[in-house]
Amino acid sequence: MAKPGIPKGTRDFSPSEVAKRQYIISAIKHHFELFGFQPIETPSFENSDTLMGKYGEEGDRLIFKILNSGNYFYDKKGIELPQSLEELKANSAENITTEQLIELNKFTAKISEKALRYDLTVPFARYVVQHQNDITFPFKRYQVQPVWRADNPQKGRFREFYQCDADVVGSTSLWQEVELVQLYDAVFTQLGLDGATIKINNRKVLGGIAEVIGAKDKLIDFTVALDKLDKIGEDGVKAEMLAKGIEAQAIEKVQPLFNFTGSIDEKLNQLADLLAGSEEGTKGVEELRFICNNVAATGLGNSILDLDVTLARGLNYYTGAIFEVSAPKEVKLGSIGGGGRYDDLTGIFGLKNMSGVGISFGLDRIYLVLEELNLFPETVTEGTKVLFINFGDKEAQYALKAISRLRNQGIKAELYPDNAKIGKQFQYADKRIIPFAVLTGDTEIDNNNFTLKNLASGTQDIVTFDQLVEQLTGL
Amino acid sequence: MAKPGIPKGTRDFSPSEVAKRQYIISAIKHHFELFGFQPIETPSFENSDTLMGKYGEEGDRLIFKILNSGNYFYDKKGIELPQSLEELKANSAENITTEQLIELNKFTAKISEKALRYDLTVPFARYVVQHQNDITFPFKRYQVQPVWRADNPQKGRFREFYQCDADVVGSTSLWQEVELVQLYDAVFTQLGLDGATIKINNRKVLGGIAEVIGAKDKLIDFTVALDKLDKIGEDGVKAEMLAKGIEAQAIEKVQPLFNFTGSIDEKLNQLADLLAGSEEGTKGVEELRFICNNVAATGLGNSILDLDVTLARGLNYYTGAIFEVSAPKEVKLGSIGGGGRYDDLTGIFGLKNMSGVGISFGLDRIYLVLEELNLFPETVTEGTKVLFINFGDKEAQYALKAISRLRNQGIKAELYPDNAKIGKQFQYADKRIIPFAVLTGDTEIDNNNFTLKNLASGTQDIVTFDQLVEQLTGL
Numbered sequence: 001m002a003k004p005g006i007p008k009g010t011r012d013f014s015p016s017e018v019a020k021r022q023y024i025i026s027a028i029k030h031h032f033e034l035f036g037f038q039p040i041e042t043p044s045f046e047n048s049d050t051l052m053g054k055y056g057e058e059g060d061r062l063i064f065k066i067l068n069s070g071n072y073f074y075d076k077k078g079i080e081l082p083q084s085l086e087e088l089k090a091n092s093a094e095n096i097t098t099e100q101l102i103e104l105n106k107f108t109a110k111i112s113e114k115a116l117r118y119d120l121t122v123p124f125a126r127y128v129v130q131h132q133n134d135i136t137f138p139f140k141r142y143q144v145q146p147v148w149r150a151d152n153p154q155k156g157r158f159r160e161f162y163q164c165d166a167d168v169v170g171s172t173s174l175w176q177e178v179e180l181v182q183l184y185d186a187v188f189t190q191l192g193l194d195g196a197t198i199k200i201n202n203r204k205v206l207g208g209i210a211e212v213i214g215a216k217d218k219l220i221d222f223t224v225a226l227d228k229l230d231k232i233g234e235d236g237v238k239a240e241m242l243a244k245g246i247e248a249q250a251i252e253k254v255q256p257l258f259n260f261t262g263s264i265d266e267k268l269n270q271l272a273d274l275l276a277g278s279e280e281g282t283k284g285v286e287e288l289r290f291i292c293n294n295v296a297a298t299g300l301g302n303s304i305l306d307l308d309v310t311l312a313r314g315l316n317y318y319t320g321a322i323f324e325v326s327a328p329k330e331v332k333l334g335s336i337g338g339g340g341r342y343d344d345l346t347g348i349f350g351l352k353n354m355s356g357v358g359i360s361f362g363l364d365r366i367y368l369v370l371e372e373l374n375l376f377p378e379t380v381t382e383g384t385k386v387l388f389i390n391f392g393d394k395e396a397q398y399a400l401k402a403i404s405r406l407r408n409q410g411i412k413a414e415l416y417p418d419n420a421k422i423g424k425q426f427q428y429a430d431k432r433i434i435p436f437a438v439l440t441g442d443t444e445i446d447n448n449n450f451t452l453k454n455l456a457s458g459t460q461d462i463v464t465f466d467q468l469v470e471q472l473t474g475l
Numbered sequence: 476m477a478k479p480g481i482p483k484g485t486r487d488f489s490p491s492e493v494a495k496r497q498y499i500i501s502a503i504k505h506h507f508e509l510f511g512f513q514p515i516e517t518p519s520f521e522n523s524d525t526l527m528g529k530y531g532e533e534g535d536r537l538i539f540k541i542l543n544s545g546n547y548f549y550d551k552k553g554i555e556l557p558q559s560l561e562e563l564k565a566n567s568a569e570n571i572t573t574e575q576l577i578e579l580n581k582f583t584a585k586i587s588e589k590a591l592r593y594d595l596t597v598p599f600a601r602y603v604v605q606h607q608n609d610i611t612f613p614f615k616r617y618q619v620q621p622v623w624r625a626d627n628p629q630k631g632r633f634r635e636f637y638q639c640d641a642d643v644v645g646s647t648s649l650w651q652e653v654e655l656v657q658l659y660d661a662v663f664t665q666l667g668l669d670g671a672t673i674k675i676n677n678r679k680v681l682g683g684i685a686e687v688i689g690a691k692d693k694l695i696d697f698t699v700a701l702d703k704l705d706k707i708g709e710d711g712v713k714a715e716m717l718a719k720g721i722e723a724q725a726i727e728k729v730q731p732l733f734n735f736t737g738s739i740d741e742k743l744n745q746l747a748d749l750l751a752g753s754e755e756g757t758k759g760v761e762e763l764r765f766i767c768n769n770v771a772a773t774g775l776g777n778s779i780l781d782l783d784v785t786l787a788r789g790l791n792y793y794t795g796a797i798f799e800v801s802a803p804k805e806v807k808l809g810s811i812g813g814g815g816r817y818d819d820l821t822g823i824f825g826l827k828n829m830s831g832v833g834i835s836f837g838l839d840r841i842y843l844v845l846e847e848l849n850l851f852p853e854t855v856t857e858g859t860k861v862l863f864i865n866f867g868d869k870e871a872q873y874a875l876k877a878i879s880r881l882r883n884q885g886i887k888a889e890l891y892p893d894n895a896k897i898g899k900q901f902q903y904a905d906k907r908i909i910p911f912a913v914l915t916g917d918t919e920i921d922n923n924n925f926t927l928k929n930l931a932s933g934t935q936d937i938v939t940f941d942q943l944v945e946q947l948t949g950l
Binding site for chain 1: 591615879903
């Protein structure tokens with residue numbers, strides 16, 4: 001029989017991996033709650049029509065669809081086969097026509113009416129609309145749950161992964177952006193990360209730049225090229241912009257962006273001059289100024305706030321602030337979080353004028369960063385503190401009584417289940433990295449005490465129960 | 476636009492529901508770890524061939540199948556349509572022939588190669604076999620994750636629900652059964668449950684009874700009838716047994732089971748006499764005696780251990796001990812946990828001779844029990860401790876500085892994001908059950924202090940920052 005495996009892009013997590021992931025999740029949840037966010041959970045699968053069409057054509061393709069239960073092929077609804085199914089069968093996937101694809105999608109919609117959650121934002125919007133009468137607005141919710149995407153797996157990209165999101169819906173106040181920057185900082189500071197950069201931009205600033213260069217449709221090309229300034233230099237960036245069809249005259253108008261340095265205040269002043277002619281751009285600069293000034297006034301821990309006008313993530317849905325967090329420079333891992341403001345979060349489900357703003361933490365990336373920088377505390381993977389060696393049933397009963405009392409005091413304790421050779425039992429302790437062993441023979445039972453062995457040093461002592469507790473907790 | 480909904484049998488969890496569920500899960504995990512169990516996690520979906528055929532025909536039908544991604548209908552493998560597909564279409568589900576069903580299942584297997592986890596035991600067995608070289612045996616693992624079943628939803632039965640399992644694999648020692656009884660007791664005692672009954676039986680005892688009544692195939696009928704003793708009396712039970720084809724002579728042989736009372740010891744003695752002629756039965760009684768004696772020697776908290784020979788759950792796979800936990804009598808909710816010993820856990824994946832024993836906690840049922848008995852501590856759903864009223868940007872900045880410092884001290888604090896009417900802000904605090912509000916106007920800013928209002932009593936004080944911390948934490 002071949003060794004069993006798991007689907008590509010999915011993972012098993014070993015005990016130490018679970019412990020480390022939980023350490024990160026606990027830190028994130030702890031700060032979500034300190035900041036007043038409340039947890040919700042939504043089902044792993046939603047009705048297909050809740051998800052389909054919300055993530056673009058590519059997204060629709062990447063959503064995992066669940067086959068209807070029962071005899072899905074001929075249920076009461078009278079499912080019809082695509083007329084050209086036989087032709088489809090003869091074709092290769094590459095040769096499919098648009099008409100055939102549409103037929104196939106229609107057929108899929110009939111045999112599959114549920115789909116696995118693709119992110120936490122759309123289910124959150126659905127939740128808010130569905131439960132709007134029970135919710136107190138502004139609603140500060142957090143959600144830490146897995147999502148699924150039929151992406152091609154690659155390093156750091158999985159088909160099942162956790163998202164850790166905090167969003168506020170129902171207020172346009174910029175104080176929320178201020179607090180979300182602080183929230184990022186609080187979590188990363190607690191995790192011991194030094195120098196995570198919280199990059200901020202504003203959709204309206206990007207809109208202003210588009211106005212200035214006179215080409216709304218070229219905005220992505222523009223920001224992508226500008227983002228390469230460090231790598232290919234001013235001339236290289238300009239050449240790329242020209243190649244993408246942005247006019248030389250337009251590029252000249254935003255010349256300050258090629259030497260966009262200094263403090264955030266200095267950058268904002270340059271930006272204000274540059275976008276003075278754009279109402280939208282000026283509004284964006286004002287918003288950024290409010291956020292950055294107030295973050296500065298309250299101060300940050302170990303993180304750095306930076307203004308990055310090339311930051312253009314979520315351009316299709318963000319309407320105000322845009323956030324992205326970079327890992328400290330010494331680890332080349334890219335983004336460890338992101339978020340932004342979307343003015344009409346719940347409109348897709350019929351509840352208008354609900355502004356939302358939120359951030360997300362990238363659990364897998366943060367894990368890799370902490371691993372690489374050796375920032376997981378040793379205590380995270382600490383398991384059982386003491387193993388009682390099994391010398392037989394009489395001794396085991398004596399041991400188990402003590403073990404129960406230790407557990408009542410919060411000490412993780414185990415009895416080796418079998419009366420195996422003592423070497424094997426010590427080997428178990430060694431492999432499990434259990435620091436102490438207790439030996440209980442006739443002498444110990446008669447004297448109502450315990451032989452406690454420190455497995456690292458090899459030293460051993462005869463101790464009473466109270467001394468046992470002391471030694472096991474005192475370390 | 477119609478209000479959006481969620482698939483039947485699934486649930487949204489509100490903040491207070493998440494908090495209460497987490498409270499239970501934390502208690503369970505805490506004790507799992509005190510007992511030396513280590514956490515693992517497995518993917519939400521497995522390869523179909525890992526799951527199919529492991530839960531019987533009914534189970535196979537209830538497994539949620541995931542449609543292959545991409546153009547599943549005509550991928551490189553050249554999927555063939557069932558020949559009789561057109562006939563199938565014309566048929567109603569009820570009229571499907573066995574041949575057609577087989578064809579349909581074959582077709583399903585081609586368009587769907589992954590399926591959602593149905594329980595945690597099969598994935599655990601798969602994990603053990605796949606990672607056997609990295610595992611230290613005996614392997615004590617716990618796993619708290621959702622599972623999915625396409626069951627017809629009904630009260631207390633959902634299509635997505637959590638299982639909380641602890642299992643040991645790789646040892647046949649009965650000390651593990653002893654510890655699992657203690658583990659049940661430790662969790663329920665911690666949750667404040669008084670009088671949960673941990674019922675124990677043994678597959679070998681049931682085997683012995685079958686031998687005595689001379690009808691292995693009637694064992695289920697026998698235990699089901701015997702279980703009704705309280706309700707329909709001895710005569711009723713006997714009548715049912717006769718109706719099921721169990722001979723009068725056979726029933727007479729097990730007469731002691733109709734008056735099966737007294738202490739566990741007394742019951743075991745009756746059972747030993749009854750099963751004296753059966754080697755298997757005698758072995759079962761010995762195992763039960765070992766477990767019950769050693770549980771008695773170490774003692775239990777608030778739970779009761781009871782021997783129940785009608786307990787026949789998992790008869791198809793359990794080979795030794797069988798456990799089931801009943802909620803305290805005053806709540807009529809049935810089983811809140813179950814488990815047992817299966818001698819060949821990993822054999823289905825090719826690793827022979829691995830005995831496993833484990834227990835499961837029923838999160839949803841435990842939730843209902845705690846709710847009904849009013850056992851959730853009030854602190855469980857406590858959220859934000861203090862709301863700072865927003866009087867404008869200058870005041871908000873002053874407030875946010877204090878809020879940051881409070882959060883650094885572990886106090887959950889919020890700033891109302893908008894400079895809304897004060898009544899609306901207090902209403903928000905009221906609905907969120909926030910016990911304190913802080914007001915900061917010009918006077919407070921000038922004097923570097925805060926007006927702290929107790930929202931329950933309505934009293935308010937002017938306090939320094941240190942006094943603020945004291946009052947918010949001292950309560």
